[in-house]
Amino acid sequence: MAPRKQEEIFQATLELLAGRGYEGLTVEGVAERSGVDETTIYRWWPSKAVLLGTALTESRLLFFETPDTGSLRGDLVALVEQVAGLLTRPPAADVAVAALGAAAGNPELAVGVQHFFADRFSRERLIFDRAVGRGELSPDADPMLIMDLLVGAIWLRAIFRGLPLDEDFAPRVVDAVL
């Protein structure tokens, strides 16, 4: 399958999830919206939960580049700004919230969400590896704990509390943790 068409399938999946909820998401609907045959989609992704789990991790919609600004602080501020941007602007914000909501009642989809976070962490690790290499960060530091704090704070403030993120939110959370 051509990568271009694959991305269309993933985007259709995520848009339908955000617009109609998990119950309203169907492979038939994804086929219609992406212009790809339903049986073709099933051949690659055997269930709706697998398709959605893969789309979360692979689609460009929730993708962010790993920053490389030359400093740990600069990289983390850029990363927090990217994640905060995703979580506060449609369509990515609606997709992320809908996916988390759907995963709450669906163990198969919860695994897809865990896979999403594991994939993103494997990219985020580069920031910490480079910082250790530059002598900016102790090799004993715990990169996952730092990411839990930073990304968790964005979720708490923007999604759970429903409060706006101040313009200086990113440097402030990063400085609180470093």
Add this chain to the structure above:
Amino acid sequence: MAPRKQEEIFQATLELLAGRGYEGLTVEGVAERSGVDETTIYRWWPSKAVLLGTALTESRLLFFETPDTGSLRGDLVALVEQVAGLLTRPPAADVAVAALGAAAGNPELAVGVQHFFADRFSRERLIFDRAVGRGELSPDADPMLIMDLLVGAIWLRAIFRGLPLDEDFAPRVVDAVL
């Protein structure tokens, strides 16, 4: 209405949410489970979303005492341990995840979740007020940002990543932030 009966209504509401999801939660079901007349429940809480929003904040199920150990670090470690306990053990963990999931597709319920976090923060503030009074914390510190980091990290690690919390998770997140 007697407070004892009110708590039974709230617990029935939260248990049904965790067991059947938001769609399966009905005021009729709450009435059956709590032994309180359905019309009585409607008189106090005009809709399912309002009842659930109130139950989240008021029920003992998701309640935690504000620690008062004599030090900021001690208070925050105790607080993180309490919240981590709630988010990793049934029934509170199932209730919290189901409530967040349901709020993803329901703006009225999302307001209930925001109210829950605002209520908890009004209690958590005491920890920081006392720390400022003892000269342990600058009056310029941002208590909400500290709580976003700490509570967000628990959600990220335990719920989104689905990973176990190490025994020293609480002191480690607190030391990373203080």
